[in-house]
Amino acid sequence: MSMIFDGEFETHRAPDELWTYFVDPDIVADCAPGMEEMNRISDSEYEATITVGVGSVKPTFSVDATVLEMEEPEMLVMKAEGSGGRKGAFEAVSRMEMSESEDGGTILQWEAEANVSGIIASLGQRALGSVAERLIGQFFDCMEGKVEQGVDATPRMAPKSDAEADLD
């Protein structure tokens, strides 16, 4: 089942202030909802264990994430493939774009296209979309919190040279 999620987020911080945080894998891992563990394979590739829940349905996914495109400080494209064992699997490409707002802050727009398979797909777009958009909202709130707290961030992600932003 193919699904598209999207959303928008605004903050008074400028795009170049935010950028460093979004390309620091440790900070991203800290804010990602349900993140249990993350290992760096390279600056472009990460593997993670993530548990997310819709009610009493709480699959744990082994996720391989790849950074596909980076344009500082305005665009970040990533691909993620997750396997939740017998509960199903997903693959997704997400694109995040940041532009400066009139008052010097940032308008952040994101969109993700996902293929979901297995029994989790039976929850449907209505359930998965509602929860995904909420979780991504929590992620951005957490990232904004890190910026506000002035947590040290080190930009370490790099795009993978030969990767393509298509779903299989």
Added chain:
Amino acid sequence: MKSEPFVYHSPSSVEEVVSLMNEHDHAELVAGNQSLAIQMNNRLATPDHLIDLNGVDELAYVDERDGEIEIGAMTTHKTIANSDAIDRTVPILAEAAQQIAGPSVRNVGTLGGGIGEADPAGNYPTVLTALDATITITSESGDRDVGVDEFFIAYMMTEVGENEMITGATVPTDPFPIGRTGMSFLELKRVPHTWPKLSAAGIVRVDDPTRDDPTVEEARLTFANASDTPLRVEAAESAVEGTSLTDDALEEAAEIAMDSADPADEMQAEAEYKEEQVGIFTKRALREAYDRALDQ
């Protein structure tokens, strides 16, 4: 299919439930078991531990106090539907319970289960939102009260965190003086014993029901399944407040409610159809609530 194996626990007090939750990872609470079993048998839900709340008698109660009524999480739909205290003070809650599924579900299904499931089409979330109830969540560190407006976060997602449980709901009754308050709960449901495609809860309090064309002092209007969480339309409430529920005021409220709705497509009900019905149900629910406020 059958569920994956799990360890069954049957505590008899809230204290015991809380300590079991803290003791075991991947534990799930089960109340009336009218939804969880389906997900477990489909192996969508695979808890390692099942904590059965049916032996926790202290959670099955209806407690009418001065200015509020509190209902325990393990109170069944049947008990709520038949409660004189609820019928007298907040009849809409009894009506909502009476319309859930069929008798076999109502005999065992519970208030806490319905709130915790947080299905956007659920009756309790919508009615409790209209009543501006407070949900009590209990954990090892004690109770915390969360307003319904903050409790429902997304589809089947609530404020209840890890190692927390719903213990009850409290409804303030002062805003609904008996004798000049009317309540209405309407479902769009073509087939009995199923989930409604849409529901509306309307509450109206008038100044003096014996006058000609009494004025609406306060109105409440909420919907189930018009969004991914219960939808309260305060601007539509304001549109009828201070009026004698004229056709113009109702029309305005209906327009506002339709604009606020963001329903999802379903196999038997497209989003556009549900949006249209939000307008119709706005008028019906408020009209019925107003008529009931006058007819006592």
